[in-house]
Amino acid sequence: MKFSEMPYTRPNVTQTVERYREMAQRAAAAASGKELVDLFRLHTQLDDGFATAYRLAQIRHTLDTRDEFYDAENDFFDQASPEVGNAQLAFYRAVLASPHKDALAEAYAPILLDKMELAVSAASDEVLELMQQENALSSRYQKIKAGAQVAFDGQTLTLPGLDPYKQSLDRAVRKAAFEAEGGFYDSNREELDDIYSKMIENRNAQARKLGYDSYVDLSYKRMGRLGYGPKEVASFRDQVAKYVTPLAHECVKAQFARTGVRDPKFYDAAVSFADGNPTPVGTADQLLGKAVQMYTELSPETARFIRFMAESELFDLVSRPGKATGGYCETIPAYGAPFVFSNFNGTSGDVDVLTHEAGHAFQAWVAAGQGMCQELANPGMESCEIHSMSMEFLTAPWHHLFFGGDERATAKYALAHAEDALTFLPYGCMVDEFQHIVYAQPHLTPDERNRVWLELERKYRPWNDFETLPFYSRGAGWQRQLHIYEAPFYYIDYCLAQMAALQFFAASLADRDDAWQRYLALVKKGGSDTYAGLVSAAGFAVPFEQGAIEPVAKQVADWCAQKNRELA
Ligand SMILES: [Zn+2]
Known part of the structure; x- marks a missing residue:
């Protein structure tokens, strides 16, 4: 239908x-x-x-x-x-x-009862009023950001409207765009600090009502985390700081060498190539047509999936007046139909939609075909993102289709993708560690919170130089990250998923068919196992364990260095 x-x-x-x-x-x-x-x-x-x-x-x-x-x-x-x-x-x-x-x-599966226990332990009528107040605080944050009117380049722009300028090949333009953005946050400084103080207070109050010490513990229940807790996540973050940060630093240096920026600043990081970031070729319909070809050739399962998606008209990709912003994949259970929503903007982000969101959609379609109940169809968020982030890598042999067959553009896309995957890990861990600290120490003042963020910058991203950007240099950069306000503790999930995705990437370089079969097996399990269970069943290292992260990160970094030489 x-x-x-x-x-x-x-x-x-x-x-x-x-x-x-x-x-x-x-x-x-x-x-x-x-x-x-x-x-x-x-x-x-x-x-x-x-x-x-x-x-x-x-x-x-x-x-x-x-x-x-x-x-x-x-x-x-x-x-x-x-x-x-x-x-x-x-x-x-x-x-x-x-x-x-x-x-x-x-x-069903033994894990079903664990999931139900988790759901009931994280909610209660007693916290309904606090949750409503929490929603109102989130709305205040959303409103401030959505209402942003930034004077720039003779126009009045929204925050997303600044993005193209932040990636400008003209250094003075991107610097000015970052300054304009920072200026907006500076002018709302008190309000943004106040909202966050109240959120910490509110969420910790919810936690106490439900019998937890602080929101840190409650957040693990709310996020549906099974089989691991703060200790495992801390071990993960420390390994990222120790092993990934130095490798990510090498990637950043290589990037600045490519773009020819001497004395690089924070605002130089969004430009990956001197001749500009790669952009896809064709209209949204043409790109969708390429995606159909890609999934048809990838495997018999994805061929059936993409035919179903196309015939049921389950993609809406083009921006229109009145259409909401952003992108997502949501499933309509009665029809076993995942729906992919996006606003194409002509950047390589459009390709990401056709790989990432389609990865979510593929898993939802498989789960529906197996008649799984909703509790078992979906794993935790940290595992849902494995489906999507791994699909980004496993479809790589077809990405040239999106760049009109231009080999150089395709190679640039692949390199930037792998580099981003590595540099994202330290950032994601920072966001997570920051939240662990501020909820455990609710008495920190706004300035003290910013100092925590700056210390974490030095631990995870020592290459950043925020000179001339007061918003960032005073340690307030975290206020841009909407998850910190609106989806507390939902961020490490992307890092945990990325570690699995990078292992799929490495596996696909060695043996593409084998990697695909392992991915398919993981997808078919849906939410019937924990994160660690799913990752180890795929034959991969679980990144909570000491020594699990370094070899994978090293392999990806070596691949980046090689690709970088080829592109030079
Ligand atoms: Zn996703």
């Missing part, structure tokens, strides 16, 4: 909540494991139905935010989803309290 033909009806919330209440009662009284499993099947039906309507409304709302009907439906779900979510958790609690709960582990 085509996306446009998928029927939408608003779900009846009172009825849904009532059914969950009744199911929770039946679960509490269940006399056998079979009864409990049957109830869980009912829950999946109910959950899929509700989620289908929710996603259809959300997607159609973002496709045209001016459409009054879906605007109202979207508002409806903002109200309705916490209510239904709570009713679902009450059902989970009843199931988990049942003496027959092991039947679920047998019928």
Whole structure:
């Protein structure tokens, strides 16, 4: 069925909540494991139905935010989803309290019960009011950023509007763009500091109400982390600082040597090549056509997947008036249909959408084909990003299609991609360590928080020189990172996933077919295993373990050095 033909009806919330209440009662009284499993099947039906309507409304709302009907439906779900979510958790609690709960582990997977435990341990009616206040603080941050009006180049620009200037080949222009951006944050300094102080206070209060010392511990539950905690993540970060940072530094030096910048500053880092970053060739439709060719040739599974995506019209890639910004992949459960949303802008980011978001979509399509319940279809975020970030590397033999067959542009894209993957790791770890520190020490003043950030800059990215950029040099650069405000502790996930993706990259250099088969096996497991379980089942090192990171990072850095020589 085509996306446009998928029927939408608003779900009846009172009825849904009532059914969950009744199911929770039946679960509490269940006399056998079979009864409990049957109830869980009912829950999946109910959950899929509700989620289908929710996603259809959300997607159609973002496709045209001016459409009054879906605007109202979207508002409806903002109200309705916490209510239904709570009713679902009450059902989970009843199931988990049942003496027959092991039947679920047998019928589905042992991890299902762990996931349900995690979900109930991270939420409670007691923190609803705090969560609403937290949402309001997030909205304040969003509003400040969305309302940015930056005077630049004779125009008034939004923050994303500054991006092309920040990548300008003219050094004076990119310097001025970074200064203009920093000036915007400086002019909102007090408000941005105040919002963050209140967020830390609010989230730590939620944690205490739920019985945790601080939000650090609660965040591991909220992020659905299974099988690892702060200790493992700290070991990961320290290995990145020790082994990846020096290699990333070499990449940065090579980049500045290529672009011919002497005395490089922070604002020089966005330019990868003296003759400009590579850009894809063709219209959005033509690029999508190339993606269809790529996935058709990659494997029989991706061939079926991309045919389904194209026939069901599940891509919306072009910017239009009224369309929301950004990009995402969301799945419509009743149709087993992932939807890829993007705003193409003519940069190599468009290629990333067709590899990264399509990687998410491929996994969702595979999980739907296997009839997995939503709890088991999706692993934690750190593993979801393996599907997408690895697809970015595994599709490399076809990337020339997006650059009109231009070999040099394709090689530049591959090099910048691998370099970015390496330099991203220290940055992502900084973002994570910063949050661990500030939530554990809530009494730090805004200036003290900035000093923490600067110390982390020296630990993870000692090559950065922030001269002439007061916003960055006073250590406030973290305020640009919306995750720090809006999605606390969701960032290390990209680093953990990147470590798996880099191992897929290295494996594909040695044996492309073998790497693909391992990827396919990982995708088919969906969310039925933990991060460590998925990574080791693919035959890779789990990066929490000492010694796991250095060899992979070294191999990628060597590959970059080689590619860099070829391009010189
Ligand atoms: Zn992603």
